[in-house]
Amino acid sequence: xxxxxxxxxxxxxxxxxxxxxxxxxxxxxxxxxxxxxxxxxxxxxxxxxxxxxxxxxxxxxxxxxxxxxxxxxxxxxxxxxxxxxxxxxxxxxxxxxxxxxxxxxxxxxxxxxxxxxxxxxxxxxxxxxxxxxxxxxxxxxxx
Amino acid sequence: xxxxxxxxxxxxxxxxxxxxxxxxxxxxxxxxxxxxxxxxxxxxxxxxxxxxxxxxxxxxxxxxxxxxxxxxxxxxxxxxxxxxxxxxxxxxxxxxxxxxxxxxxxxxxxxxxxxxxxxxxxxxxxxxxxxxxxxxxxxxxxxxxxxxxxxxxxxxxxxxxxxxxxxxxxxxxxxxxxxxxxxxxxxxxxxxxxxxxxxxxxxxxxxxxxxxxxxxxxxxxxxxxxxxxxxxxxxxxxxxxxxxxxxxxxxxxxxxxxxxxxxxxxxxxxxxxxxxxxxxxxxxxxxxxxxxxxxxxxxxxxxxxxxxxxxxxxxxxxxxxxxxxxxx
Numbered sequence: 001x002x003x004x005x006x007x008x009x010x011x012x013x014x015x016x017x018x019x020x021x022x023x024x025x026x027x028x029x030x031x032x033x034x035x036x037x038x039x040x041x042x043x044x045x046x047x048x049x050x051x052x053x054x055x056x057x058x059x060x061x062x063x064x065x066x067x068x069x070x071x072x073x074x075x076x077x078x079x080x081x082x083x084x085x086x087x088x089x090x091x092x093x094x095x096x097x098x099x100x101x102x103x104x105x106x107x108x109x110x111x112x113x114x115x116x117x118x119x120x121x122x123x124x125x126x127x128x129x130x131x132x133x134x135x136x137x138x139x140x141x142x143x
Numbered sequence: 144x145x146x147x148x149x150x151x152x153x154x155x156x157x158x159x160x161x162x163x164x165x166x167x168x169x170x171x172x173x174x175x176x177x178x179x180x181x182x183x184x185x186x187x188x189x190x191x192x193x194x195x196x197x198x199x200x201x202x203x204x205x206x207x208x209x210x211x212x213x214x215x216x217x218x219x220x221x222x223x224x225x226x227x228x229x230x231x232x233x234x235x236x237x238x239x240x241x242x243x244x245x246x247x248x249x250x251x252x253x254x255x256x257x258x259x260x261x262x263x264x265x266x267x268x269x270x271x272x273x274x275x276x277x278x279x280x281x282x283x284x285x286x287x288x289x290x291x292x293x294x295x296x297x298x299x300x301x302x303x304x305x306x307x308x309x310x311x312x313x314x315x316x317x318x319x320x321x322x323x324x325x326x327x328x329x330x331x332x333x334x335x336x337x338x339x340x341x342x343x344x345x346x347x348x349x350x351x352x353x354x355x356x357x358x359x360x361x362x363x364x365x366x367x368x369x370x371x372x373x374x375x376x377x378x379x380x381x382x383x384x385x386x387x388x389x390x391x392x393x394x395x396x397x398x399x400x401x402x403x404x405x406x407x408x409x410x411x412x413x414x415x416x417x418x419x420x421x422x423x424x425x426x427x428x429x430x431x432x433x434x435x436x437x438x439x440x441x442x443x444x445x446x447x448x449x450x451x452x453x454x455x456x457x458x459x460x461x462x463x464x465x466x467x468x469x470x471x
Contacts, residue, residue, distance in 0.1 A: 120243025
């Protein structure tokens with residue numbers, strides 16, 4: 001694709017590739033709705049330019065389910081009713097999914113650990129108790 | 144956002160060359176600060192030189208037992224690095240108290256040293272700000288300045304330096320390595336400068352100089368360390384007050400103390416007066432009262448941030464008491 005240098009990764013995904021699963025909340029790195037994985041690591045896609053990622057592997061919420069099977073965290077969010085309006089949910093799930101794959105990251109044993117590890121994702125509906133339950137149920141690797 | 148040119152340099156000297164050509168050109172690393180400020184049109188670079196692919200991310204031990212952290216090492220990589228965790232747990236603690244996991248995965252060590260203040264008047268181009276437009280005045284002085292500095296400020300600027308990482312680095316006597324026309328080493332203490340009447344100048348780097356690494360000297364003796372951060376919510380928030388302390392203790396005496404503050408000053412603040420009050424003194428409540436008074440010596444509080452005086456004293460006292468097992 002050809003793209004202006006000032007297009008953020010978030011806008012490239014949404015407006016140019018029409019992958020609208022990744023959400024724009026604050027657009028200033030304060031809410032986490034735009035969380036995607038770059039080379040297996042979670043980042044805020046609103047705070048980086050698309051041109052900076054020409055050779056990177058980007059995974060969005062659309063790419064999480066494999067072979068038509070929901071990712072365990074997607075299933076857990078449904079099972080635990082971990083959302084209300086759903087706007088922050090793709091970012092929440094991408095953030096939680098990174099806990100399983102990131103090469104370095106927080107130890108996640110207690111619920112407090114989960115809250116800290118997930119603090120970059122704000123939920124305006126306040127679905128936090130069920131989000132914590134969903135993340136807990138998938139048993140992040142680093143305990 | 145204003146349009147800009149984008150360049151990927153082949154190596155460090157190429158990167159320096161590309162920035163030196165234009166007065167408004169800038170390096171971009173993690174982008175967590177710069178991209179945000181570009182959206183707000185607070186920063187309007189004519190060209191971005193992307194240093195993300197430069198080989199500056201190594202973390203390795205040097206011959207003399209120091210630890211050299213490449214400027215492009217991500218905050219999360221540094222915080223979870225085994226050598227950092229083992230020898231400089233204070234640094235891990237400080238880094239992990241800042242921002243969010245996403246931001247720490249993006250942000251670099253070099254970028255953290257270069258980050259701009261979170262002063263809301265600096266971030267709003269419709270407000271007066273001497274840091275953004277020299278000579279325009281300071282809207283924060285008579286504005287809402289609850290988050291602002293009580294130490295190191297001037298009549299021209301009261302904006303706080305937002306970093307947690309730098310406060311720990313300062314406590315650990317870090318040295319910044321920078322490449323320009325030559326390579327130079329700058330003690331972190333001398334890297335950031337006070338606002339005075341030139342708050343738009345925040346550090347001693349030249350326009351075409353790039354940070355290549357930060358070096359931490361070998362830890363001198365066994366120290367009890369703690370980074371304590373007080374903020375409006377328990378995670379993902381900037382400090383109202385933070386204290387980094389590294390104490391060498393023998394019996395009931397503090398042999399040597401390193402103390403630095405965040406959230407209260409216009410630059411990462413080494414508390415020399417506090418260290419003087421602690422060095423060689425008995426670890427007890429009376430010593431900590433003297434140290435706490437020294438912490439706020441010369442402080443200039445304003446209407447909304449006066450509470451930081453007491454908060455800083457109490458945060459320091461509690462940190463020292465916990466590290467030495469003293470009842471407050």
